[in-house]
Amino acid sequence: MEDFWFRYWWLIFPIGFFVFGAWDRWLSYQRSRDTIDLIKTYTAQGKEPPPELLRRAQGDYPPPPPEDFYGDRYARRAWRRYYRWGPERNWRVAVSVGTVAAGFWIGVQMGYLPDASGAFRFVAVILTCVAAGNLALALMGSMFRRGPDRD
Structure with missing residues (x-):
């Protein structure tokens, strides 16, 4: 046991x-x-x-902005979509998953558990790919923001 x-x-x-x-x-x-x-x-x-x-x-949800905040009729829907799926969410996921991936990479390199280095490397590669994907989405979301008038 x-x-x-x-x-x-x-x-x-x-x-x-x-x-x-x-x-x-x-x-x-x-x-x-x-x-x-x-x-x-x-x-x-x-x-x-x-x-x-x-x-x-x-x-x-937090309270929405006033109706005339964006100046058009799509303000509430655009705000809700941005709140849910904005680049801030992707930044948070990229940083947190990247930190966990770094921890697994350190575990592989230090070799504290030699029997588990293969499994740690596999998990580290997957988490690195997930973090890189979210980082790319966060960068694109930050650079190419959609305004409510282009909804």
Whole structure:
């Protein structure tokens, strides 16, 4: 049994990610269920729910800019798309995945676990490709921004 933990210690990380991801989804479900219950309470009493409550039920977005912020009718949709899929997201993913890939490359070069160097190299190559792809997307997204008038 002790040999099992020394061979598969790295399984702690994906299992931890799965557990915390499931916990995050459960909390999101509870939050949305409570919001819908509160909206039902307002409608059962014949009152209009507050706009903040309705916005919270639609998603976890920050409040949108004013309608005349971009100066055209596509402002809200362009802002929402940029918030979700803008280059900042790609920059964050490129930096975080690149850091993890660097850690695996260091693990391969140092040779602390000679039995796992092949697996570490394989993971490092894949993570490096993912980081390079997100870096390219972030660079293109930063240089060639689409405005709301070119939607």
